[in-house]
Amino acid sequence: MITRGKKARYWAPALADMLLVMLRLDGSLYTPGLAPERPTIAFGDSVSEDPQTVAQTLSLLQQAQAVSTDTKLRALHPDWDDDAVRAEVDRILSETGAAVPDPMQSGQLM
Numbered sequence: 614m615i616t617r618g619k620k621a622r623y624w625a626p627a628l629a630d631m632l633l634v635m636l637r638l639d640g641s642l643y644t645p646g647l648a649p650e651r652p653t654i655a656f657g658d659s660v661s662e663d664p665q666t667v668a669q670t671l672s673l674l675q676q677a678q679a680v681s682t683d684t685k686l687r688a689l690h691p692d693w694d695d696d697a698v699r700a701e702v703d704r705i706l707s708e709t710g711a712a713v714p715d716p717m718q719s720g721q722l723m
Contacts, residue, residue, distance in 0.1 A: 617659075625654040625656070626654075628654050629651055629652050629654050630651075632652045633649060633651045633652065636649035636650075636652075667688060671685050671688060671689070682702050682705055682706060682711075683698060683702050686698050686702060
């Protein structure tokens with residue numbers, strides 16, 4: 614998001630200055646032994662999307678058969694690790710009956 618990045622670059626130095634002043638005031642008024650340092654400001658990576666928008670997008674991709682179960686889960690739960698995603702994919706595929714063995718791999722190929 615271009616606007617968000619510009620705003621973050623604009624606000625970060627001023628916000629760090631304001632927080633440094635607050636730390637210095639706190640040090641002079643309440644904790645004289647405090648040696649404040651200028652804080653480093655870091656904004657989060659991105660704004661999360663609306664859950665309804667994500668659901669609609671995934672539904673359209675599913676209708677077009679253009680997305681895998683793994684990809685859908687990673688879009689819905691970006692905080693899950695690979696093991697959690699793999700376990701949930703296995704559960705979904707077994708519940709829907711899509712977890713069938715490949716008939717071409719059932720016997721020896723010559």
